[in-house]
Amino acid sequence: MPLLPHLTDPAQVLIAGASQGIGLALCRLLLERGDVARVWAVSRQASRSAALQVLADRYGPRVIRLDCDARDESALAAVAAAVTEHSAHLNLVVCTLGILHQQGARAEKSLAQLDLAGLQATFNSNAFAPILLLKHLLPLLRKHPATFAALSARVGSIDDNHLGGWYSYRASKAALNQLLRSASIELKRLNPQATVLSLHPGTTDTALSAPFQSNVPAEQLFTPAYTAQRLLERIAEHGPEDSGSFWAWDGQRIEW
Numbered sequence: 344m345p346l347l348p349h350l351t352d353p354a355q356v357l358i359a360g361a362s363q364g365i366g367l368a369l370c371r372l373l374l375e376r377g378d379v380a381r382v383w384a385v386s387r388q389a390s391r392s393a394a395l396q397v398l399a400d401r402y403g404p405r406v407i408r409l410d411c412d413a414r415d416e417s418a419l420a421a422v423a424a425a426v427t428e429h430s431a432h433l434n435l436v437v438c439t440l441g442i443l444h445q446q447g448a449r450a451e452k453s454l455a456q457l458d459l460a461g462l463q464a465t466f467n468s469n470a471f472a473p474i475l476l477l478k479h480l481l482p483l484l485r486k487h488p489a490t491f492a493a494l495s496a497r498v499g500s501i502d503d504n505h506l507g508g509w510y511s512y513r514a515s516k517a518a519l520n521q522l523l524r525s526a527s528i529e530l531k532r533l534n535p536q537a538t539v540l541s542l543h544p545g546t547t548d549t550a551l552s553a554p555f556q557s558n559v560p561a562e563q564l565f566t567p568a569y570t571a572q573r574l575l576e577r578i579a580e581h582g583p584e585d586s587g588s589f590w591a592w593d594g595q596r597i598e599w
């Protein structure tokens with residue numbers, strides 16, 4: 344299966360959130376593929392990630408690690424400049440960065456647990472950083488088949504919210520979905536071969552989900568490798584005609 348619909352050349356790929364979890368698993372899978380020319384592995388600790396070091400030792404110049412805090416626009420501009428040194432375009436960007444209970448974010452159970460700092464921390468990472476990443480990478484996505492996919496979450500669906508709680512996280516993913524939808528409309532005009540997708544990875548055994556796994560049945564808790572494989576399948580099957588849509592790991596469309 345080709346990496347993207349209509350892509351024939353070896354792909355230039357960037358993963359933001361690459362040092363661990365689902366992003367790292369995506370890097371591993373992508374580098375195993377013959378149709379991927381290069382992977383830029385971006386995160387705050389990319390150069391200090393032992394797992395990314397293993398990939399760098401194995402794949403040499405096919406993997407380039409870039410340290411970047413995606414909440415910092417000057418760091419995002421530096422990433423775009425670093426990519427441009429090697430390639431005039433990217434074919435696939437997957438933004439996997441996100442927080443739930445880290446870096447000032449809180450998985451609130453009630454209104455009483457909400458505070459401005461937690462809301463802002465969550466929105467900064469989950470909604471604002473991914474769309475600013477797209478802003479800075481846009482010049483690299485204006486020709487050729489190009490997909491920008493960001494990991495959202497089913498709990499960001501407003502129609503699907505029957506349990507409440509996780510105020511900041513749910514709202515930040517809903518905001519991310521709306522930002523991506525707007526971007527999909529703008530990108531249609533700039534590059535008819537571009538696709539913007541919101542993807543729900545399913546509950547996956549990572550640092551992000553670790554404190555919340557006790558009630559998850561074992562068969563519903565995926566390994567990062569399994570999730571990464573399912574996400575690449577979704578990316579491969581949705582081209583420009585599906586731009587601005589929201590999909591789960593298993594191919595089901597998610598209501599907004």
Ligand SMILES: NC(=O)c1ccc[n+]([C@@H]2O[C@H](COP(=O)([O-])OP(=O)(O)OC[C@H]3O[C@@H](n4cnc5c(N)ncnc54)[C@H](OP(=O)(O)O)[C@@H]3O)[C@@H](O)[C@H]2O)c1
Nearest residue numbers: 360362363364365386387388413440441546547549551552
């Ligand atoms: N795991 C799940 O069950 C689950 C379910 C639904 C949705 N999701 C979504 O899937 C995505 C990936 O989750 P995960 O479970 O793989 O999380 P994770 O294991 O915590 O990994 C998050 C990655 O994002 C990077 N990151 C965080 N903040 C960053 C920033 N400001 N700038 C650059 N990189 C940053 C981290 O690396 P550094 O520390 O090196 O920066 C790390 O590589 C998230 O958006 C999450 O909301 C996950």
